[in-house]
Amino acid sequence: MPIKDILTIVDMQGAQPAVKYALALAGHHDAHVTGLALAFEPLAPAFAATPMPIDYIQAAQEQAVAAAKEAQNQFDELARIAAVKCESRVTNLQTGGPIEPVLQHCRPTDLVVVGQNNPEAAEPLREMLIESVLFESGVPVLLVPYVGAPERPAKNVLIGWDGSPTASRAVHAALPLLADADKITIMVVEKNASTNGQPGADLATYLARHDLDVTINVVTNPQVGIADTLLNAVSEQGHDLIVMGGYGHSRMREFLFGGATREILASMTVPVLMAH
Numbered sequence: 001m002p003i004k005d006i007l008t009i010v011d012m013q014g015a016q017p018a019v020k021y022a023l024a025l026a027g028h029h030d031a032h033v034t035g036l037a038l039a040f041e042p043l044a045p046a047f048a049a050t051p052m053p054i055d056y057i058q059a060a061q062e063q064a065v066a067a068a069k070e071a072q073n074q075f076d077e078l079a080r081i082a083a084v085k086c087e088s089r090v091t092n093l094q095t096g097g098p099i100e101p102v103l104q105h106c107r108p109t110d111l112v113v114v115g116q117n118n119p120e121a122a123e124p125l126r127e128m129l130i131e132s133v134l135f136e137s138g139v140p141v142l143l144v145p146y147v148g149a150p151e152r153p154a155k156n157v158l159i160g161w162d163g164s165p166t167a168s169r170a171v172h173a174a175l176p177l178l179a180d181a182d183k184i185t186i187m188v189v190e191k192n193a194s195t196n197g198q199p200g201a202d203l204a205t206y207l208a209r210h211d212l213d214v215t216i217n218v219v220t221n222p223q224v225g226i227a228d229t230l231l232n233a234v235s236e237q238g239h240d241l242i243v244m245g246g247y248g249h250s251r252m253r254e255f256l257f258g259g260a261t262r263e264i265l266a267s268m269t270v271p272v273l274m275a276h
Helices: 017-029 054-082 100-106 126-136 165-178 201-208 226-237 259-267
Strands: 005-009 032-041 085-094 111-115 141-144 156-160 183-190 214-220 241-245 248-251 254-257 272-275
Touching (some): 005 017, 005 100, 017 054, 017 085, 017 111, 017 141, 054 085, 085 100, 100 126, 111 126, 156 165, 156 226, 165 201, 165 241, 165 272, 183 201, 183 226, 201 214, 226 241, 226 259, 241 259, 259 272
Parallel strands (some): 005 032, 032 085, 111 141, 156 241, 183 214, 241 272
16 A cells, blocks of 8 residues: 555654654655644642642643644644645643543554654653554554654665564555665574575565565574664665564553564664554
8 A cells, every 4th residue: 555644743852853754755655744743741640749739730731732833833844845745733642641642643644653762852751652653553653763864765675574463564564665675685583593494485475576676684593682683784784774563562551562672662773664
């Protein structure tokens, strides 16, 4: 399915790398892009000994809305310069509250683009937001490094493949992006040598039927973890996009990433497209 509708989460500050990447994608695919700015309202703790002053709560709410509208204005200006079909929205989100208001905007779209958490300018709920959108929206998510990424179609793509349903969903979601690539590498990381033919061969055949030129790279018993193996390949081979499944499960309303997923999102140097 072609990419015709993109939603991007607008950063509250900084250079807006995710917005810029989303707008470039929209321009290339003739897609509509929606910028969603979040107003993080304070949530008064139920266990507080004394009620929070009404004036304080009102001032904090007004400040949150003003910051979101400023971010919305930044998106509008970047979209005007990019000359793409677009709209912008602001939604209120209570700090520490449910993410469902954001998910409602994410579900009726083809792709959600969001920036990696910036440790030097961390935003409220950014990690929880990424996890929730990935695991609960039903939509593929494209993560953009907080340091930015070239605003052009990816030409050298790395697919992290283990044959799982989540990896399969990620590949299917990435097909419109893979069509622009000059080089696609399927990387299979195995702890032991396979005895069942060449790992990744079925996927390579499938992609070849989409007229894509694919190379298979099987790494057996690596000396480092899966995430580091993928990231080392990115560094050595110049990949500009990773496609992989996202792993995790819910426990006491908190999402716990699988090890490789969490490490990739913490250390990513190029955009990563994930699906769950």
